[in-house]
Amino acid sequence: MSRKKEVDDRFKKFGTVSFTAISKTNDFIDYLEDGKVAGTKCRSCELVFFPPRADCYQCLQSDMEWFEVAGTGKLMTYSRLQFAPVGFDQDVPYCIALLDYGSYKVFGRIAAELPEEQLQVGMEMTTAVNRLPNGQLNYVFKKAD
Numbered sequence: 001m002s003r004k005k006e007v008d009d010r011f012k013k014f015g016t017v018s019f020t021a022i023s024k025t026n027d028f029i030d031y032l033e034d035g036k037v038a039g040t041k042c043r044s045c046e047l048v049f050f051p052p053r054a055d056c057y058q059c060l061q062s063d064m065e066w067f068e069v070a071g072t073g074k075l076m077t078y079s080r081l082q083f084a085p086v087g088f089d090q091d092v093p094y095c096i097a098l099l100d101y102g103s104y105k106v107f108g109r110i111a112a113e114l115p116e117e118q119l120q121v122g123m124e125m126t127t128a129v130n131r132l133p134n135g136q137l138n139y140v141f142k143k144a145d
């Protein structure tokens with residue numbers, strides 16, 4: 001009888017180009033499918049991680065709980081890309097940015113429909129799940145209402 005182990009490769013659904021199929025934080029994809037962007041928090045020392053981590057470098061425990069990246073973050077900085085890595089070349093120009101959520105920061109892309117002229121460092125933004133035309137999932141930053 002075969003004892004073939006099933007491979008959990010949910011992570012291959014992430015991003016324009018998926019760089020990995022297997023991760024210790026595959027639940028991240030389930031949250032995205034559910035319309036949520038999630039990070040992890042160490043139950044032992046309460047350190048917060050985004051992108052999510054399965055292991056805490058501070059206390060060396062692996063007891064994590066998930067939390068939703070909700071509410072607004074402040075736009076700390078952004079950059080307009082004119083050249084992009086292989087696989088992203090059809091998307092240029094686009095803007096990458098960093099949002100400050102207080103106890104953690106989120107790095108990602110500005111929503112394509114939001115013109116760069118409307119970006120202002122310090123403005124409040126939200127992080128939203130985005131489904132790409134090819135069915136892949138990622139998240140983008142949008143202007144807060």
Ligand SMILES: [Zn+2]
Binds near residue numbers: 046047
């Ligand atoms: Zn910890």
